[in-house]
Amino acid sequence: MLHLLLFLVFGALCIGGAINLLAQKHPISSALSLIVVMGALAGEYLLLGAEFVAVIQVIIYAGAVMVLFIFVIMLLNAGVEEHTRGSRVAWLLGIPGMIAVGLMVAWVLARNPAGISVPLGALYGSPKVIGRLLFREFLLPFEVTSILILIAIMGAVVLASPEHRRFPQPEPEEERELVAAGDRRGA
Amino acid sequence: MGIGTYIIVSLVKIVVALVVLLTAVAYIVLLERKLVGRIQNRWGPTRVGPFGLLQPLADGAKFLLKEDLTPPYVYKPLYLAAPMIALVFALTSIAVIPIGNWVSVGPVNTPLQITDLNVGLLILLGITSMGVYGVALAGWSSNSKYSLLGSLRASAQMVSYEVSLGLALIGVLILAGSFSLRDIVDSQAGTWWRWLPKWNLFKGQFVAFFIYLTAAYAETNRVPFDLPEAETELVAGYHTEYSAMKFAMFFMAEYANMVTVACLASLLFLGGWHGPVFGPNWLREVLPIFWFVVRVFFFIFLYIWVRGTLPRFRYDQLMAFGWKVLLPLAIANLVITAVVVALRS
Numbered sequence: 001m002l003h004l005l006l007f008l009v010f011g012a013l014c015i016g017g018a019i020n021l022l023a024q025k026h027p028i029s030s031a032l033s034l035i036v037v038m039g040a041l042a043g044e045y046l047l048l049g050a051e052f053v054a055v056i057q058v059i060i061y062a063g064a065v066m067v068l069f070i071f072v073i074m075l076l077n078a079g080v081e082e083h084t085r086g087s088r089v090a091w092l093l094g095i096p097g098m099i100a101v102g103l104m105v106a107w108v109l110a111r112n113p114a115g116i117s118v119p120l121g122a123l124y125g126s127p128k129v130i131g132r133l134l135f136r137e138f139l140l141p142f143e144v145t146s147i148l149i150l151i152a153i154m155g156a157v158v159l160a161s162p163e164h165r166r167f168p169q170p171e172p173e174e175e176r177e178l179v180a181a182g183d184r185r186g187a
Numbered sequence: 188m189g190i191g192t193y194i195i196v197s198l199v200k201i202v203v204a205l206v207v208l209l210t211a212v213a214y215i216v217l218l219e220r221k222l223v224g225r226i227q228n229r230w231g232p233t234r235v236g237p238f239g240l241l242q243p244l245a246d247g248a249k250f251l252l253k254e255d256l257t258p259p260y261v262y263k264p265l266y267l268a269a270p271m272i273a274l275v276f277a278l279t280s281i282a283v284i285p286i287g288n289w290v291s292v293g294p295v296n297t298p299l300q301i302t303d304l305n306v307g308l309l310i311l312l313g314i315t316s317m318g319v320y321g322v323a324l325a326g327w328s329s330n331s332k333y334s335l336l337g338s339l340r341a342s343a344q345m346v347s348y349e350v351s352l353g354l355a356l357i358g359v360l361i362l363a364g365s366f367s368l369r370d371i372v373d374s375q376a377g378t379w380w381r382w383l384p385k386w387n388l389f390k391g392q393f394v395a396f397f398i399y400l401t402a403a404y405a406e407t408n409r410v411p412f413d414l415p416e417a418e419t420e421l422v423a424g425y426h427t428e429y430s431a432m433k434f435a436m437f438f439m440a441e442y443a444n445m446v447t448v449a450c451l452a453s454l455l456f457l458g459g460w461h462g463p464v465f466g467p468n469w470l471r472e473v474l475p476i477f478w479f480v481v482r483v484f485f486f487i488f489l490y491i492w493v494r495g496t497l498p499r500f501r502y503d504q505l506m507a508f509g510w511k512v513l514l515p516l517a518i519a520n521l522v523i524t525a526v527v528v529a530l531r532s
Binding site for chain 2: 028029035051056059062064070074126
């Protein structure tokens with residue numbers, strides 16, 4: 001009973017945050033709504049019994065990735081969005097399409113004979129179990145992911161380095177020779 | 188214990204913890220002023236009450252009665268919310284910190300901790316990560332160059348030192364085998380040769396202890412890492428445009444973070460509440476709390492002592508130190524601890 005109540009509260013926070021994210025005009029309010037969504041998701045993970053994933057969600061998503069988003073919004077001074085008047089495509093195709101997809105998903109879920117709810121605490125998520133999985137069955141994907149992140153870091157370092165390190169300019173004597181060679185060829 | 192009793196006991200624990208924490212924060216401010224004064228060869232506050240002991244009362248009255256100014260061009264929703272965010276996350280971390288063993292008051296048997304989660308240490312790291320928001324949003328919403336620069340510097344510093352903080356704690360985790368704070372303290376019970384206590388500090392986490400302390404000083408923006416708040420640099424950093432109660436909330440959040448760091452250091456490295464226990468039954472239940480408070484007081488004293496003694500780092504020195512010195516040290520500590528534990532088992 002209490003668990004159903006908690007599930008509904010976290011679910012409402014999630015959906016409310018997501019709708020608020022779309023409805024807000026200032027990007028920083030949208031970013032803060034996204035943080036609320038991630039916190040509510042962490043609550044849902046807790047209800048499923050995956051406590052490690054829940055806390056990691058807070059630490060990494062809400063505590064590091066979203067901080068990065070907020071820095072970008074702060075530093076780029078992204079202002080209030082302007083409101084357009086809406087598009088005809090959205091009215092003709094978008095909203096009926098969304099209703100159709102929603103009904104299809106509901107129908108598929110409803111005719112599932114095994115029931116659609118997962119029991120409380122179904123996901124076995126103690127840190128010990130996750131650690132074993134990460135370092136035994138999923139060792140290769142784990143290491144490959146770290147190389148992926150390393151590539152991203154190297155790309156960021158290259159993009160942020162000053163121009164004269166990326167495109168080396170010739171020395172003044174070489175430049176005079178190049179210009180002279182060009183003149184000789186042209187003349 | 189039925190659900191009703193559980194809720195009432197939890198509420199009582201929450202109220203007691205909050206009252207004790209906020210009073211402690213107020214008196215730590217007084218302690219800092221007195222101690223820094225003595226280090227600088229002057230008395231601190233001495234006029235309000237005997238030895239200045241009622242000074243926090245005067246400070247509280249001042250903050251409540253001061254004019255609460257909102258500058259005209261701030262982004263109001265975040266300007267008003269940022270101090271609350273900072274204070275809420277600073278106070279939430281008291282929920283997982285244990286201060287003693289189980290006690291029985293009448294028919295109720297309860298641990299001296301609001302909740303004993305089995306991922307308690309991770310929750311504390313998560314709350315530390317979320318604490319960056321109070322600083323970042325305060326500086327940006329204040330619409331002032333000092334605030335923005337101060338908050339960007341402070342957030343970058345906090346994010347950088349969080350990495351070394353977490354890595355330094357993994358050594359302790361490997362030794363204890365659990366994320367639960369109570370289990371980590373219980374693994375430090377007992378003594379070797381009847382006199383050397385089995386603290387994690389002596390079990391090989393000496394370097395990790397100093398890495399943790401240094402990273403924690405940087406996380407809480409205290410000297411020698413307090414450039415984002417230094418008056419000579421940035422007026423007052425991210426809380427330049429705040430007055431009265433909102434400023435008091437930032438102040439309380441900073442000192443509450445200090446208390447959390449002190450509690451964690453005593454739990455993880457200094458054995459928590461273990462100490463000589465003797466005497467009648469009621470004394471046996473109170474003495475662990477006393478030992479814990481002694482350790483926490485020692486760390487707060489250390490914070491204030493360092494503040495009165497050391498000059499501050501320049502910002503580029505600060506960031507270079509965090510990434511080029513502390514991080515490799517923390518990783519080395521982790522690798523060595525892991526290798527030693529693996530070879531031993």
